[in-house]
Amino acid sequence: MVFQKxxxxxxxxxxxxxxxxxxxxxxxxxxxxxxLTGSKPEFTREEVVSFLLRCIDDSSYCWxxxxxxxxxxxxxxxxxxxxxxxxxxxxxxxLFHPEACGxxxxxxxxxxxxxxxxxxxxxxxxxxxxxxxxxxxERAYRKAxxxxxxxxxxxxxxxxxxxxxxxxxxxxxxxxxLKRTERQEEDTD
Numbered sequence: 001m002v003f004q005k006x007x008x009x010x011x012x013x014x015x016x017x018x019x020x021x022x023x024x025x026x027x028x029x030x031x032x033x034x035x036l037t038g039s040k041p042e043f044t045r046e047e048v049v050s051f052l053l054r055c056i057d058d059s060s061y062c063w064x065x066x067x068x069x070x071x072x073x074x075x076x077x078x079x080x081x082x083x084x085x086x087x088x089x090x091x092x093x094x095l096f097h098p099e100a101c102g103x104x105x106x107x108x109x110x111x112x113x114x115x116x117x118x119x120x121x122x123x124x125x126x127x128x129x130x131x132x133x134x135x136x137x138e139r140a141y142r143k144a145x146x147x148x149x150x151x152x153x154x155x156x157x158x159x160x161x162x163x164x165x166x167x168x169x170x171x172x173x174x175x176x177x178l179k180r181t182e183r184q185e186e187d188t189d
Contacts, residue, residue, distance in 0.1 A: 007069030087124035127169035
């Protein structure tokens with residue numbers, strides 16, 4: 001599956017991408033991206049490449065890379081921990097370069113990955129967590145139909161301050177209703 005919007009591409013990660021993925025995003029990892037995603041500030045090539053290669057071979061992961069118009073890997077959108085019995089999975093997304101933020105790329109990738117998860121993986125529930133200080137991401141998730149379902153109060157540190165970890169999800173029937181509304185809006189345009 002390949003998705004495209006205004007020159008940007010989202011496609012499945014491939015093994016041959018591993019070195020470029022590390023070099024283009026983790027040398028160094030942007031400190032603000034690490035903060036917003038809860039990542040440690042530095043990773044070795046071995047950590048990044050070996051984890052990616054394991055996940056590509058793992059059927060409980062669907063890992064997409066987000067590519068800029070010049071085909072550099074600038075982000076990822078990942079459905080993980082796929083539980084086929086429960087028809088449930090975790091979702092995460094990261095844009096690794098601040099200049100890619102605020103252009104609608106993340107919102108587009110969230111919607112495409114959400115639709116993929118329900119349409120292709122036949123999920124019933126897609127869930128995520130987002131830190132309370134990442135208000136832009138929470139807004140994008142809400143816009144894509146995710147709802148708050150809980151808050152882990154003071155569960156993370158943001159520098160020297162505690163912050164909440166917000167739990168969100170979207171259920172299959174909510175996604176169906178959302179897609180129906182989107183189609184009706186398209187028909188009236």
